[in-house]
């Protein structure tokens with residue numbers, strides 16, 4: 005589901021016009037004119053950045069129609085479910101970090117999927133062998149689908165902090181789904197990355213593939229009347245249409261009794277979801293994490309996200325170095341080692357706090373960070389590095405056997421939005437892998453997530469403690485969690501990213517690039533990435549892997565790198581794409597998206613500066 009062969013040759017529009025899918029009701033036509041996709045926009049009145057032009061435009065439209073940043077984020081996220089259904093939409097979940105200008109408060113919304121009530125710690129174990137299932141195999145199964153949380157998150161955000169309504173905020177997405185959009189090369193690549201799973205389900209084939217089961221050709225006008233209908237029903241009846249109504253029943257039916265293409269071997273383990281699981285789902289408002297870094301207050305997501313605690317711990321470790329004054333190779337060595345150690349603690353201690361004790365204040369304590377910093381000398385530590393002891397009083401450099409975290413991959417997206425009142429929303433959301441489980445809910449036009457494989461499949465050793473084992477109602481640990489930075493109580497910037505476990509390192513590296521190395525945010529985002537997640541090597545994009553800095557890090561500090569590459573770069577094994585926002589003051593904003601990764605994102609403002 006993630007391996008992406010080179011895009012099929014010969015997928016031309018002309019060749020495929022003879023065989024268009026029925027479910028998508030596609031037609032040939034001209035792309036609608038509009039603003040171009042640009043990675044940076046500066047102006048007033050509010051701003052939005054996302055992976056996609058149509059989605060960012062939906063957010064801008066919400067702002068223009070009187071909505072605030074919360075409304076804009078929901079409009080953008082729901083539209084992304086139309087235009088990039090492989091990473092977004094009603095079948096997934098995510099986390100929002102929100103700055104409320106009126107009260108100068110940062111709040112978060114935990115919109116993470118939950119495991120159905122029948123989940124057990126052994127659910128991803130092969131009963132025949134007693135061994136954990138293969139990660140990719142398990143991720144293809146309907147069993148990997150958690151209770152979809154996106155709609156509850158949108159509704160919670162709007163009712164708590166929005167100016168509009170769910171019905172109003174879904175209108176741009178409804179229009180986009182009806183109007184359709186042009187398939188481009190990125191969309192085609194994303195389809196390729198999930199092709200066997202999409203082919204396994206007639207409903208996914210009908211929506212996203214040609215009748216022969218190939219990706220849609222570039223230039224094809226893809227409409228999704230089923231998703232337009234779904235959004236219209238949600239607009240009319242509210243979230244209960246999903247959580248206690250016909251849409252919920254369709255989701256449960258699709259998950260537990262999947263209709264598959266004859267002969268497919270992909271979907272072998274059906275889901276275990278019930279209507280009670282859906283009825284029990286609640287998106288939760290939670291207090292953010294906060295650490296001080298170079299005079300900034302850095303806010304992010306608390307558990308079950310590991311972003312706030314891991315970014316926070318790494319920044320606390322790095323606070324002990326004057327990175328700006330260090331030679332760049334040494335500063336990056338400190339970054340890689342801080343990240344390695346913070347990841348060791350993440351894997352050992354972070355899980356759903358409603359089920360396990362998470363020592364969050366210890367993980368975020370500068371005194372605990374000092375016990376970790378003292379492990380960093382002048383050579384790369386061996387991985388897996390052991391976790392520290394985040395329970396006060398903090399000792400010095402403790403160690404014990406580290407648990408192994410499950411690998412993570414797939415894809416997600418980060419949306420940033422600001423309104424003219426300076427409210428800010430940073431929203432990372434996903435259906436997990438590109439294409440989630442691959443299953444489209446028949447008649448409703450969206451893919452289901454495969455988020456439950458973010459749980460560990462087994463403890464590090466039989467009977468050992470593991471905070472991230474599955475259980476009924478539990479949320480798997482996540483790496484998703486954008487950041488909002490304040491200085492003297494005023495918002496300065498926000499950044500968030502996609503990319504599984506590299507989300508955390510991408511955010512960290514962008515903060516260092518910007519705050520310590522003085523890069524403007526667009527350059528900080530674009531710079532080549534390197535990600536250390538307590539693994540033997542750090543994953544490096546080619547621009548980093550082939551740099552003199554990488555050579556110095558290897559020769560002087562013993563760092564090792566794996567090249568993030570292949571025929572599919574940047575789609576597979578790549579440190580994910582990011583979006584950011586800079587508050588320029590006096591009502592001006594800079595929205596920033598990727599210039600290149602994943603074909604580039606889209607930054608827009610309400611009133612562009614001349």
Ligand code: DON
Pocket residue numbers: 412413414415416434436437455458481482483484502503504505507580
């Ligand atoms: O929650 C998480 O951390 C992941 N399931 C998010 C998915 C993701 O970022 C994969 N992206 N490339």
